């Protein structure tokens with residue numbers, strides 16, 4: 213599903229690399245925790261995987277495509293099969309909660325009735341069935357995070373990436389979010405979850421990727 217061969221990522225030509233010589237293989241259908249201190253490169257790792265940045269050196273394959281050599285116009289179709297929960301949510305402020313979650317289904321060309329039903333069901337699942345018409349700015353940080361999660365999973369992505377999806381949530385809600393990520397995993401998605409949440413990872417044993425200062429120091 214994903215393969216990194218000796219990947220280095222620099223945001224500027226002579227900057228310290230955010231990722232440095234990373235080798236890693238994520239099998240289709242795997243579930244991985246991604247951990248490491250602040251600044252270690254977790255978000256950068258996920259940005260590579262959802263094709264928001266290109267590697268400075270090394271080879272990156274995502275869903276069978278060679279990203280390091282792919283043409284720019286090949287990427288959007290691939291990106292549509294990837295769901296992302298961003299660390300800063302990135303909800304669209306002018307759309308209500310329901311439309312934010314329905315958006316990936318609209319882009320995929322689903323029928324109106326089905327897409328509204330699917331988005332509504334997903335929002336019920338994350339406990340926001342009563343807030344369909346709210347704007348993102350009217351929600352708490354934890355509520356916005358759950359909308360971001362619903363949007364990431366609603367189109368059943370082949371690859372699901374979550375960047376600290378429980379950072380604003382209490383214990384009960386964090387468990388619920390992980391249960392939803394695991395359900396996506398059981399349905400066949402390959403899942404990578406960046407987190408600082410040690411107890412949550414311990415409660416839910418899975419493959420562990422650990423970054424330190426841009427290097428992958430644990431992979432198993």
Ligand SMILES: Nc1ncnc2c1ncn2[C@@H]1O[C@H](COP(=O)(O)OP(=O)(O)OP(=O)(O)O)[C@@H](O)[C@H]1O
Nearest residue numbers: 223224230248249250251252253254255256257299
């Ligand atoms: N857009 C950017 N431009 C320049 N440098 C960046 C950019 N994004 C990240 N970096 C740098 O890359 C390094 C890794 O950052 P990254 O955001 O990947 O860390 P992280 O592990 O996700 O940290 P956190 O736990 O705080 O979210 C840091 O030194 C950071 O300053």
Ligand SMILES: [Mg+2]
Nearest residue numbers: 254255299375
């Ligand atoms: Mg981060």
